[in-house]
Structures are given as structure tokens and as C-alpha cells.
């Protein structure tokens with residue numbers, strides 16, 4: 386049997402809060418550890434022979450409902466993360482991109498996000514796409530609105546192109562922490578994705594577990610609605 390190629394990977398990084406709770410720590414410690422895991426996974430993906438994009442669910446349109454202190458912490462963490470990881474992007478040839486509506490973030494953070502994109506735009510080994518203030522329903526609605534404003538036809542091809550990223554069909558979606566749902570993540574792009582759920586909490590996730598999941602993915606018979 387022919388092995389599936391993995392080009393576009395997406396991950397719902399879940400379980401930071403539970404990881405911290407299990408250790409008697411504040412939830413924010415789980416997020417800090419979670420941000421470090423992003424680096425390991427990004428490095429692994431940048432060295433992988435076929436992965437071209439990794440899309441990570443970092444902050445959803447629903448995450449604003451969390452206590453203000455946690456939201457503020459996540460904003461600060463993102464700021465710190467971008468500052469620190471610029472080195473990683475340069476070292477591993479990673480282009481940084483985002484999906485989601487950035488207009489809700491502070492002007493300072495938006496500036497930093499855009500500067501990081503600008504500085505890494507010529508890298509081609511891997512594109513890391515952070516989903517920030519992202520929700521799939523919001524993304525699809527914005528895409529349709531854009532087409533209507535431009536007086537363009539509403540069809541699948543045009544919607545795909547009007548989404549936040551030039552359309553990438555996700556091959557493999559992983560969710561950590563044992564929850565088995567999509568939580569409004571990439572609903573359009575995961576129509577034919579393989580879905581993998583692992584009980585591992587995100588701060589404990591490693592590149593070797595990712596490799597094991599990829600091995601299983603290679604062996605799945607993908608039919609895309611055919612026989």
C-alpha cells in the first residue's frame with residue numbers, strides 16, 4: 386500500500402490547565418510549558434522531509450471568555466514567545482504566519498506579529514501558522530463577506546481562496562488531552578483530514594509522540610469519498 390504523504394499538519398494544543406493543576410501549579414505555568422513545547426514541535430516539523438505547514442490553535446475567538454488575568458497572561462506570553470522564537474524561525478528556516486482576526490489585539494502586539502511575519506517571509510522549510518483570535522465560523526463568515534463586497538461569485542473555490550490562509554487542506558489534525566472535538570478549528574480545511582486524539586496533555590507532548598502518530602497516519606487508507 387502506498388504511504389500517505391503528510392504536507393499540512395494541524396494541532397489543537399489542549400490540556401495546559403490540567404497539566405498545571407495536576408502539579409498544584411497556577412494554570413499560567415501550564416501555558417508557559419506549552420509554549421516551550423511549540424518550539425520542539427516546530428523544530429521537528431522544520432526537519433521533516435514532507436511537512437510544509439503546521440497550524441497551531443493558540444487562541445480562539447471563545448478564549449476571550451476566560452478570566453481577564455488568564456487572557457492578559459496569554460497576551461504577554463505571546464509577546465514574549467514571538468520575541469524569543471524569532472531566533473528559532475531564523476535557525477530552522479521557518480516562515481511565521483497567522484490566521485484569525487488580529488484586529489482585537491493591542492496595536493503593539495499587532496505590530497510585533499506583523500514584524501515577525503515580515504522578518505521571516507522568505508523562509509521556505511516550514512510555515513508555522515498560529516491561529517490567533519481564530520474561529521472557523523468567523524473565518525468562513527469573513528471570507529463570504531469579502532466575496533460579497535467584491536461582487537464575486539460564492540462558490541467553493543472562491544471561498545477557499547478568501548479564507549485567512551491560501552487554502553491548505555489539512556492532512557492530519559491532532560488534538561491532545563483526550564478531548565474529542567474540533568472546537569471551531571479549521572472546519573473548512575479539515576473536511577477530509579485524518580483525526581488523531583491523544584490523552585497526553587499538551588505540555589507533555591513530544592516530537593517522538595508526534596513521530597508515532599505520523600507513522601500511524603502513513604498507514605491509513607485515505608479515500609476522499611472514493612473507493
Ligand code: FPP
Pocket residue numbers: 398399400401402403404416417419420423442443444448459462463464466515587
Ligand atoms: C489549552 O489549554 C491551551 C490554550 C488556551 C491554547 C494554547 C496555548 C499555548 C500552547 C500557550 C501559549 C502559546 C503561545 C503561542 C504563546 P487549556 O487551558 O484549555 O487546558 P485545560 O483544558 O486543561 O484547562
